[in-house]
Amino acid sequence: MQITRRLEFDAGHRIPNHRSQCRHLHGHRYVLEITLTGDVVRQDGSPAEGMVMDFSEVKEIAKAHVVDPWDHAFLAYRGDQAVVEFLASLPDHKTVLLDSIPTAENLAREAFTILAPLYRDSYGNHLTLERVRLYETPNCWADATA
Numbered sequence: 001m002q003i004t005r006r007l008e009f010d011a012g013h014r015i016p017n018h019r020s021q022c023r024h025l026h027g028h029r030y031v032l033e034i035t036l037t038g039d040v041v042r043q044d045g046s047p048a049e050g051m052v053m054d055f056s057e058v059k060e061i062a063k064a065h066v067v068d069p070w071d072h073a074f075l076a077y078r079g080d081q082a083v084v085e086f087l088a089s090l091p092d093h094k095t096v097l098l099d100s101i102p103t104a105e106n107l108a109r110e111a112f113t114i115l116a117p118l119y120r121d122s123y124g125n126h127l128t129l130e131r132v133r134l135y136e137t138p139n140c141w142a143d144a145t146a
């Protein structure tokens, strides 16, 4: 069985080598979709009976480890020297430094890497993170899978 939980956050980024407007500092209302597969819990009286995983727990994990750290942050490529130096000059600025350029593809992969071990088998029901889909805009998204 497969389930999906959607969460949203706001963040800034830029794609330093982009040939058009995405090299400018700008932001998005990102949408993160977490898709899990697993067996439906059949244990009588369990709070998760009939579920792959309680949607609120799916949210709790993604919120704690991706959404809260990235929300209202500027997601910057560690190698984007000008921006990294500028952000460092702002007192207490919320900056997340990444090892890759913050494209939708790389952010989806980063979220998948963070989240996969946190969901794995957490209900003892073969729970697996199947896919992280990250929408950068309503029309553009990337899917990270195992």
Ligand SMILES: Nc1nc2c(c(=O)[nH]1)N=C([C@H](O)[C@H](O)COP(=O)(O)OP(=O)(O)OP(=O)(O)O)CN2
Binding pocket: 015, 022, 028, 102, 103, 104, 105, 136, 137, 138, 139, 140
């Ligand atoms: N493969 C990718 N291409 C682009 C990415 C990306 O992450 N992966 N990112 C961008 C820009 O950051 C930008 O967010 C996308 O802008 P745009 O193409 O303008 O998307 P819109 O949905 O706003 O486009 P509309 O034409 O207004 O629908 C660029 N490319």
Ligand SMILES: [Zn+2]
Binding pocket: 013, 022, 026, 027, 028, 136
């Ligand atoms: Zn963008």
